[in-house]
Amino acid sequence: MSKLAKQLGLPKIPAALSVRRLFGALDFPLRAPSTPKGVAPKPQIRTTGGDYDTSWARKRPARIARAAIVEGPMRLAVAGLAAPERNGADRLLDLPDEPLIFAANHHSHLDTPLMLTSIPEPWRHKMIVGAAADYFFGTKVTAALSSLAMGAIPIERTKIERRSANLAADLIGEGWSLLIFPEGGRSPDGWGQPFRGGAAFLAAKTGVPVVPVHLAGTGRILRKGRSVPRPSTTSVTFGRPLTPAPDENANRFAARIEREVAALADEVTTDWYTARRRAYAGDSPDLTGPESGRWRRAWALGDRRATKRRRTWPDI
Amino acid sequence: MATDPRRQAPRPGFVLNVDRQTPPILFHHGDNFRLEKLPADRTRVIYPAEPLPGLPDPEGSIRDALLNPIDDDPLPSLLKPGMKLTIAFDDLSLPLPSMRKPDIRQRIIEQVLDMAAAAGVDDVHLIAALALHRRMTEDELRHALGDRVYDAFAPQGALYNHDAEDPDGMVELGLTRHDEQVTMNKRAAESDLVVYVNLNIVSMDGGWKSTATGLSGYSGIRHHHNVATMRESKSFMDRHSSELHHSNWRQGEVIKNHGPRIFQIETTINNNTFGYDGPLSVLQKREWEWTARDRATFMGMKKGLDVMPSSARRQIFNSWKAPYELTSVQAGNVESVHEVTLEHCFKQHLVPVEGQTDVLTFGLPYICPYNVNSVMNPILVMCLGLGYFFNMYRGKPLVREGGVLIMSHPTPWEFHPVHHPSYIDFFEQLLAETTDPVELEQKYEKQFAEDEWYIHLYRTSYAYHGVHPFYMWYWGAHALQWLGRVIIVGGHPRSVRRLGFQPASTMQDALEMASDVVGSSPSITHLHNPPILMADVT
Numbered sequence: 001m002s003k004l005a006k007q008l009g010l011p012k013i014p015a016a017l018s019v020r021r022l023f024g025a026l027d028f029p030l031r032a033p034s035t036p037k038g039v040a041p042k043p044q045i046r047t048t049g050g051d052y053d054t055s056w057a058r059k060r061p062a063r064i065a066r067a068a069i070v071e072g073p074m075r076l077a078v079a080g081l082a083a084p085e086r087n088g089a090d091r092l093l094d095l096p097d098e099p100l101i102f103a104a105n106h107h108s109h110l111d112t113p114l115m116l117t118s119i120p121e122p123w124r125h126k127m128i129v130g131a132a133a134d135y136f137f138g139t140k141v142t143a144a145l146s147s148l149a150m151g152a153i154p155i156e157r158t159k160i161e162r163r164s165a166n167l168a169a170d171l172i173g174e175g176w177s178l179l180i181f182p183e184g185g186r187s188p189d190g191w192g193q194p195f196r197g198g199a200a201f202l203a204a205k206t207g208v209p210v211v212p213v214h215l216a217g218t219g220r221i222l223r224k225g226r227s228v229p230r231p232s233t234t235s236v237t238f239g240r241p242l243t244p245a246p247d248e249n250a251n252r253f254a255a256r257i258e259r260e261v262a263a264l265a266d267e268v269t270t271d272w273y274t275a276r277r278r279a280y281a282g283d284s285p286d287l288t289g290p291e292s293g294r295w296r297r298a299w300a301l302g303d304r305r306a307t308k309r310r311r312t313w314p315d316i
Numbered sequence: 317m318a319t320d321p322r323r324q325a326p327r328p329g330f331v332l333n334v335d336r337q338t339p340p341i342l343f344h345h346g347d348n349f350r351l352e353k354l355p356a357d358r359t360r361v362i363y364p365a366e367p368l369p370g371l372p373d374p375e376g377s378i379r380d381a382l383l384n385p386i387d388d389d390p391l392p393s394l395l396k397p398g399m400k401l402t403i404a405f406d407d408l409s410l411p412l413p414s415m416r417k418p419d420i421r422q423r424i425i426e427q428v429l430d431m432a433a434a435a436g437v438d439d440v441h442l443i444a445a446l447a448l449h450r451r452m453t454e455d456e457l458r459h460a461l462g463d464r465v466y467d468a469f470a471p472q473g474a475l476y477n478h479d480a481e482d483p484d485g486m487v488e489l490g491l492t493r494h495d496e497q498v499t500m501n502k503r504a505a506e507s508d509l510v511v512y513v514n515l516n517i518v519s520m521d522g523g524w525k526s527t528a529t530g531l532s533g534y535s536g537i538r539h540h541h542n543v544a545t546m547r548e549s550k551s552f553m554d555r556h557s558s559e560l561h562h563s564n565w566r567q568g569e570v571i572k573n574h575g576p577r578i579f580q581i582e583t584t585i586n587n588n589t590f591g592y593d594g595p596l597s598v599l600q601k602r603e604w605e606w607t608a609r610d611r612a613t614f615m616g617m618k619k620g621l622d623v624m625p626s627s628a629r630r631q632i633f634n635s636w637k638a639p640y641e642l643t644s645v646q647a648g649n650v651e652s653v654h655e656v657t658l659e660h661c662f663k664q665h666l667v668p669v670e671g672q673t674d675v676l677t678f679g680l681p682y683i684c685p686y687n688v689n690s691v692m693n694p695i696l697v698m699c700l701g702l703g704y705f706f707n708m709y710r711g712k713p714l715v716r717e718g719g720v721l722i723m724s725h726p727t728p729w730e731f732h733p734v735h736h737p738s739y740i741d742f743f744e745q746l747l748a749e750t751t752d753p754v755e756l757e758q759k760y761e762k763q764f765a766e767d768e769w770y771i772h773l774y775r776t777s778y779a780y781h782g783v784h785p786f787y788m789w790y791w792g793a794h795a796l797q798w799l800g801r802v803i804i805v806g807g808h809p810r811s812v813r814r815l816g817f818q819p820a821s822t823m824q825d826a827l828e829m830a831s832d833v834v835g836s837s838p839s840i841t842h843l844h845n846p847p848i849l850m851a852d853v854t
Contacts (some may be wrong), residue, residue, distance in 0.1 A: 094375055190735075272465065273429055273440070276430055280433050
């Protein structure tokens, strides 16, 4: 730094005003004590990440505030940026007024607001969202904002921990519905990622049906790595609720959820009957794309690519 | 799903003996209403049963019906790759009014198609079995079948309206033992399996009538849609006493022997026409149980309707979608399925009534099977009153032979020029000459049925077939023969006289006019319909 200051020609700071000198001069109890050697340091209690306490965000005042946020600015923003076309909500009409797990594919930060404004009543306003503990709960400010605006709860994705799953299961037991993105993170290249077993595990543990949901188009608006959204069109397609078969473990159920989301994706690009035919024949196009080199995967995305080629020649 | 305990234990229909304490009774009056004070001590009012509870899991019940059909194999075992599958379904004349989404047809057809997809069936056609009714529009098809089905089949031309006048699209299957021709849509006739999806709102619907009439043409339908048959159908709501149904069943035998295999799906719905809550819920409550809120709603609604132009009133009522609930679904063999359906229909609709009456009254609503999203013209008023409502009986007619029928309807001289072109000519030209159904049938039916222009409009526009107004008139032939006089309260006088009936300004006037026929102190019975009821007269 001092080199840089010299290069920039900044005046030299007097040694008496140096931060290190100033605070280094302070001694205990004005500064924190150091731990003696040979003594095990007291374990620090984390209040961020997976340890963040979100219970305040499920109390009445926070729920009212969240409902106002979802129905006001969030709905306006989603309508303006994403112009969503919502299909398949009629498949949920006969369900009793009990919790559901909504499992959707994940391309963008816009997915959560899009889902929160698309999920029909009576589930929309009693909803928790599984959010990455390391990302959304990294600091107290982001944790508080995520909890308040989205009803987020921290889900550990970088380490194996029961706490997240237990919290989600307890809340489902209390009547809260869960929105979860089983891919574990946003798509890095426009293609989907294999579904992890979280939603399937929770469904098996709580006996709550999983509603597969396919989101299309959000990657064009705000893909991973971009910070400025670009308005485009999106679609949200709800599938029929699924429950695990008695002899189906979480991994197999997760794969079935993934296949259903793939069939919904097929339904958006073809038609319902073709999609069902291919689903039963096991021919639904894979969400994860071809296993090939990077450029070929990008090429295979076609119109779903996040950036459109710039036109260099006029139309003739 | 009904959660209110009162909805789980609905009260049956019943007969009220009117006394001096009885409040004025609600009469439907087209797209408006009337409240009429009926004479005490000699008037009965027949009230419909409250809506039966809907099935708690409609999707599960449909699936169960398809997997465990009556006297037939499970549907999945009938579906094979490479087969020709045709799914025919009831047209927009059912239910009345149209139901809220998702329509039952959508629920059933999606499940049938899902099974077909699992079996790998590629060649699937969906046909609106509308016989000689008008074609359904895209919006109407989307409402009945849902966007998923429409978008999957309509763009490829695999979802369409039946065309009974397509020279290349119809085949003759043979003759019945009474020498009645049996014709059928060619695609359906050549299919390996026809799945017919019914919505049985009344006991007249379903059975062999679905395929023998719905997928047929004029040459087949004329054998039962005629004056002699309708006069022998007592009533056509009672399948076992209906010549209309006997003829259809005979044609069904021919279909069974020479046509495609039929897998019949029938459904019944409850009486929840106007909802438990909301502005129209008052219409399915008994008058003495109207709360202050109901009364205020009714008065506000009536005042509003009084000052509105008729087009606005029509638009409002046509936009009403009934919150019907599915009460039963059964599939399999046509005849066995239909018997179960009838039981469910009667469970909701039948009300026991002792003895006939001198004067029968009812208010006609804004809708009948042939004016969905359209105009209720005077011929349809006749058909709804003397055809449908009069025939809402089992045993014997509610009104005695030679009795008087008093209906309430504005009966405007108004027609929908696109939907009902032949009705206009029938009303303006033929009814001016005669109202006798036999004479009309003998002199003019063939001419209207074979008119090239009407056929062109039926096939390419949204017009009812040229012969359709005749059928409407025949529908009332039994009542015309039975009744001593027909009076329409509040009807347009010229229209009413053209129909051969008498107009009256008020109910008091109508009862006064009726006394010429049935004496000064006649017994009166009012049919409080809709929601639908059927009198079981002993």
